[in-house]
Amino acid sequence: WLPVVLSEANVGWGAHQVHHSSEDYNLSTALRQSVFQKFFSFGFYLPLALVGVPLPAVLVHLQFNLLYQFWIHTEVVTTLGPLEWVLNTPSHHRVHHGSDPWCLDKNYAGFLIIWDRLFGTFEPERPDEKINYGLVDQPQTFNIAWLQV
Helix, strand or coil: HHHHHHHHHHHHHHHHHHHHHCCCHHHHHHHHHCCCHHHHHHHHHHHHHCCCCCCCHHHHHHHHHHHHHHHHCCCCCCHHHHHHCCCCCCHHHHHHHEHHHHHCCCCCCCEEEEHHHHHHHCCCCCCCCCCEEEECCCCCCCCCHHHHC
């Protein structure tokens, strides 16, 4: 649920919009993270500790998730064939980062795209349409500190 809240709730989007503000889509986009997002996302992992998941297991999960999220920020990989039905892929994530009306609020998945398919938020990439990246109301600055506020 963290990706949905980061995109839908005002406080979540305020922490996450820095990541979506890049008008380019490449591996460096994956590194554009708000300093506030870690503090906000902490609350989503806290229940794991409360039900007894060991801290090392949570930390390993977070690192694998981070690695997976890094490589899908690319335009180099076009399609992954049948894996597109189950996994979040570069193609699906490009739609998620699009600022075009058909891209908004789509493909929230971090790892498994099946959740978007089940909840009706899935949108496949359209091969005949170039995706415009960035925010709908794009800030006219490259100052990363200004984007944090």
